[in-house]
Amino acid sequence: MSPQKREPEGILGNGKVLRHGKINRFVHWIVALSIFSLIFSGFGQMPMYKRYMLVDVPGMAWTGDYALTLTLHYLGAIVLMVVVAFHIFYHLLRREFHIMPRKGDVGESIQIMKAMFTGKDEPPSHKYLAEQRLAYAFIGLSIIGVIVTGMIKVYKNLPGIDLAESTIFWSTTLHNLTAMMIILGIFLHLAAFLVPANRKLIPSMFSGQVDAAYVEHRHSKWWAELVNKGKYKGYSSNRQGTVNSQHRGFPK
Amino acid sequence: MSTLNRRSFFKRTALSGIVGATVLTAGKEVLASPSEIGQVGTLIDLTRCDGCAHEHTPQCVLACRQKNQSRFPEPEKPILDYWPHKNHEDWSAKRELTNRLTPYNWTYVQKVTVPTASTEETDVFVPRRCMHCENPPCAHICPFSACTKTSEGVVVIDDKICFGGAKCRDVCPWGIPARQAGVGLYLHGAPKYAGGGVMYKCDLCIDRLREGKAPACVDACPQQAILYGQKDALLERAKARAQEINGYVYGEKENGGTSTFYVSPVPFESIHQAMVEQVVDGKPGLPAMPVGVGNAMDQANNMAKAAFFAPVAGMVAAAVAAYRTMKGDE
Ligand code: HEM
Ligand code: HEM
Ligand code: SF4
Ligand code: SF4
Numbered sequence: 001m002s003p004q005k006r007e008p009e010g011i012l013g014n015g016k017v018l019r020h021g022k023i024n025r026f027v028h029w030i031v032a033l034s035i036f037s038l039i040f041s042g043f044g045q046m047p048m049y050k051r052y053m054l055v056d057v058p059g060m061a062w063t064g065d066y067a068l069t070l071t072l073h074y075l076g077a078i079v080l081m082v083v084v085a086f087h088i089f090y091h092l093l094r095r096e097f098h099i100m101p102r103k104g105d106v107g108e109s110i111q112i113m114k115a116m117f118t119g120k121d122e123p124p125s126h127k128y129l130a131e132q133r134l135a136y137a138f139i140g141l142s143i144i145g146v147i148v149t150g151m152i153k154v155y156k157n158l159p160g161i162d163l164a165e166s167t168i169f170w171s172t173t174l175h176n177l178t179a180m181m182i183i184l185g186i187f188l189h190l191a192a193f194l195v196p197a198n199r200k201l202i203p204s205m206f207s208g209q210v211d212a213a214y215v216e217h218r219h220s221k222w223w224a225e226l227v228n229k230g231k232y233k234g235y236s237s238n239r240q241g242t243v244n245s246q247h248r249g250f251p252k
Numbered sequence: 253m254s255t256l257n258r259r260s261f262f263k264r265t266a267l268s269g270i271v272g273a274t275v276l277t278a279g280k281e282v283l284a285s286p287s288e289i290g291q292v293g294t295l296i297d298l299t300r301c302d303g304c305a306h307e308h309t310p311q312c313v314l315a316c317r318q319k320n321q322s323r324f325p326e327p328e329k330p331i332l333d334y335w336p337h338k339n340h341e342d343w344s345a346k347r348e349l350t351n352r353l354t355p356y357n358w359t360y361v362q363k364v365t366v367p368t369a370s371t372e373e374t375d376v377f378v379p380r381r382c383m384h385c386e387n388p389p390c391a392h393i394c395p396f397s398a399c400t401k402t403s404e405g406v407v408v409i410d411d412k413i414c415f416g417g418a419k420c421r422d423v424c425p426w427g428i429p430a431r432q433a434g435v436g437l438y439l440h441g442a443p444k445y446a447g448g449g450v451m452y453k454c455d456l457c458i459d460r461l462r463e464g465k466a467p468a469c470v471d472a473c474p475q476q477a478i479l480y481g482q483k484d485a486l487l488e489r490a491k492a493r494a495q496e497i498n499g500y501v502y503g504e505k506e507n508g509g510t511s512t513f514y515v516s517p518v519p520f521e522s523i524h525q526a527m528v529e530q531v532v533d534g535k536p537g538l539p540a541m542p543v544g545v546g547n548a549m550d551q552a553n554n555m556a557k558a559a560f561f562a563p564v565a566g567m568v569a570a571a572v573a574a575y576r577t578m579k580g581d582e
Contacts, residue, residue: 023573045395046417047395047418051417051446066423067548067550067551070548071552071555075555081559084563085563085565085566085570086566087570088566094577094578154560155556157552157553159386159509159547159553160386160387165397173396
């Protein structure tokens with residue numbers, strides 16, 4: 001048997017569900033921070049801040065210094081790569097694949113979006129909606145792309161390293177492309193929170209908790225898993241909450 | 253490469269300033285293509301250059317202009333300003349300038365008067381152009397990879413890809429590339445808001461090199477002040493020459509190493525000083541010669557090791573964290 005692993009997620013006693021443990025939240029926010037810094041220093045690698053006069057804003061003159069923004073870009077890249085490698089290996093080792101896309105996710109996403117407009121019921125979801133799994137795949141693959149091409153760029157910048165012109169051209173072009181994909185991904189990610197139904201998820205990246213009623217209703221498959229786990233794996237303190245929330249008759 | 257070409261190349265080797273038939277040979281045959289001798293370079297011997305004192309324009313400058321004439325920019329008028337700035341770089345009405353770097357003049361000869369050891373003054377003529385650096389920041393940081401270093405060690409800007417952001421000029425210790433607005437790729441985008449034209453600079457006549465010829469300026473110089481050949485051999489030669497005249501070499505260490513080696517009888521510190529004092533209009537195109545100047549990529553490159561190690565660090569941390577949480581004490 002594999003060692004017993006403690007799931008940080010679970011139904012809490014206060015009518016909430018712990019959706020994201022500390023480690024997930026930490027990873028999410030460090031990734032977000034490093035990516036925002038990389039976007040800023042990356043755009044600094046395009047000759048933009050001089051052109052659009054950011055350098056003339058008091059206190060921002062440093063943004064026109066390419067050697068400095070490049071160093072900041074390297075710093076952001078190092079942080080991002082540590083955390084991304086951590087994320088991948090942590091969940092591989094723990095065998096947690098809730099967020100990996102599954103067969104039929106595209107069709108299911110369309111169904112969910114249709115439901116949004118028609119007011120019909122959404123298909124029952126696991127921990128993540130199909131469109132969240134797709135969003136994860138899109139953002140995740142773009143990040144891997146930006147890292148791989150970025151590493152080629154770091155390597156080629158070393159003294160004494162001369163890569164073929166075509167390698168350099170393609171790594172640059174794909175770096176720029178994957179960077180734009182990430183920016184698009186973040187934009188869509190944030191736009192998703194314009195949909196009221198999704199806003200219930202926002203606290204999950206801060207306190208880690210979302211309303212149990214929300215989970216039961218929208219992520220019913222995950223809810224069932226959590227309830228089961230509570231019954232059979234002996235979550236004594238949580239169990240109370242499970243029973244309570246069921247008894248309180250949250251809307252279906 | 254046909255034998256005929258090789259033979260004519262050999263002849264030219266003997267005639268012009270191409271250095272070291274020895275370094276240009278492999279076995280018995282003279283090689284015609286620089287790709288077969290590795291990295292190429294030039295040696296500029298300031299004891300030989302007299303600025304073509306009796307000519308209206310230095311021969312190297314003339315040869316360069318003639319050779320590259322067809323590649324000079326023909327901007328579309330009217331040229332837009334670089335919004336939100338109220339200016340743009342346009343040299344098209346000043347094509348005749350030969351005393352500075354412009355998009356229409358990729359090499360020039362700067363005359364400086366410097367004190368010598370014996371307190372007399374001496375005139376030094378310094379042919380200037382791109383140094384073709386070993387680790388060129390202009391190429392490394394080009395966001396479109398329009399500027400690249402070829403396998404011959406020559407740094408070239410592709411005028412079809414260049415967007416004219418002038419970043420290459422900003423990170424070049426000598427501010428070499430020159431910008432012309434109103435030409436290039438950016439015209440097809442939003443020319444008012446993004447892009448600035450195309451950057452132009454010496455490409456060491458890469459097309460001629462690949463045909464087994466020397467750069468046009470090398471062939472044109474009546475004094476054989478500019479030598480062309482295998483880079484390492486030229487550096488040796490530059491050092492030997494410096495020793496011979498009790499002089500100095502510039503270009504070996506600067507910007508992390510270049511493939512252009514100047515040999516001078518007077519210290520480059522004095523030449524630099526004189527150039528700084530001479531440059532008056534504040535525009536790029538009249539570079540000085542800072543001795544031992546560093547490379548804009550140095551600081552970032554110091555972090556490269558950490559970058560390569562980062563994924564490993566993340567993996568190790570993941571193993572530790574996963575082990576601890578799976579034991580049940582997150
Ligand atoms: C660089 C920026 C960011 C990246 C790359 C990123 C990426 C992700 C990814 C891949 C997920 C999981 C899949 C999903 O829910 O779509 C996620 C979840 C989440 N993100 Fe972000 N994010 C970023 C910024 C932000 C910001 C600024 C917020 C602020 C509101 C935010 C709030 C959330 C929330 C609340 C979740 C949890 C959703 C859930 O529990 O299902 N993210 N993020
Ligand atoms: C969200 C993440 C990132 C974004 C949005 C981003 C964006 C950019 C942009 C816009 C540029 C300027 C254009 C260019 O030169 O290609 C750039 C340059 C660069 N990026 Fe990134 N980047 C990211 C991550 C990374 C990572 C992870 C690395 C390294 C592993 C990296 C390495 C570089 C390097 C070395 C350059 C400098 C230009 C060069 O050397 O060719 N970037 N980045
Ligand atoms: S001299 Fe300037 S433009 Fe020429 S290769 Fe070096 S950094 Fe680039
Ligand atoms: S390098 Fe030769 S051609 Fe150029 S100015 Fe000097 S003497 Fe004349």
